[in-house]
Amino acid sequence: MKLNGNIFLVGPMGAGKTTIGRLLAKALGQEFLDSDKEIEQRTGVSIPMIFEYEGEFGFRKREAEILADLTSLSPIVLATGGGSVILPENQQILRQRGFVVYLQCPVDTQLERTQKDSNRPLLKTGNPRERLQELLKVRDPIYHSIADFIVDTGEYSSRSCVRHILKALQCSVSHIK
Numbered sequence: 001m002k003l004n005g006n007i008f009l010v011g012p013m014g015a016g017k018t019t020i021g022r023l024l025a026k027a028l029g030q031e032f033l034d035s036d037k038e039i040e041q042r043t044g045v046s047i048p049m050i051f052e053y054e055g056e057f058g059f060r061k062r063e064a065e066i067l068a069d070l071t072s073l074s075p076i077v078l079a080t081g082g083g084s085v086i087l088p089e090n091q092q093i094l095r096q097r098g099f100v101v102y103l104q105c106p107v108d109t110q111l112e113r114t115q116k117d118s119n120r121p122l123l124k125t126g127n128p129r130e131r132l133q134e135l136l137k138v139r140d141p142i143y144h145s146i147a148d149f150i151v152d153t154g155e156y157s158s159r160s161c162v163r164h165i166l167k168a169l170q171c172s173v174s175h176i177k
Contacts, residue, residue, distance in 0.1 A: 005075030006098030014110035
């Protein structure tokens with residue numbers, strides 16, 4: 001594990017990054033942060049509104065700035081946005097500044113968890129399943145490449161996922177000593 005104690009959760013929308021992040025932070029006694037919530041708080045507008053006025057490029061620029069800020073804090077548990085790994089500079093920051101956990105999640109589970117969420121601008125399409133599959137095809141190799149640990153949130157409950165992550169953290173710390 002990176003010695004600063006930071007844990008960064010990456011994965012697709014609907015994977016459970018916020019839910020698992022809160023539980024994990026509580027178990028570790030660390031601060032929990034959500035990069036999407038931070039973007040909304042700092043800009044004073046919703047993510048869909050940022051997408052509407054600035055497009056995905058504008059949003060990703062804001063997201064990169066927030067990630068640079070948040071990942072410099074320590075120790076934290078940070079839930080990142082699903083597309084935060086797209087930019088190479090974000091991949092590097094995440095790899096260098098913390099223990100990266102990829103919360104893997106099947107598309108069916110993502111659909112179930114996001115179907116009533118209007119705060120998902122990338123799913124404003126006639127075929128959300130197809131869109132999720134397209135996003136996963138591009139992002140999954142990136143998630144794998146930066147992950148220190150992978151857990152399937154479609155297979156395990158949130159609490160079980162936290163237990164798996166805690167075990168992985170214990171193993172990585174014991175390997176450093």
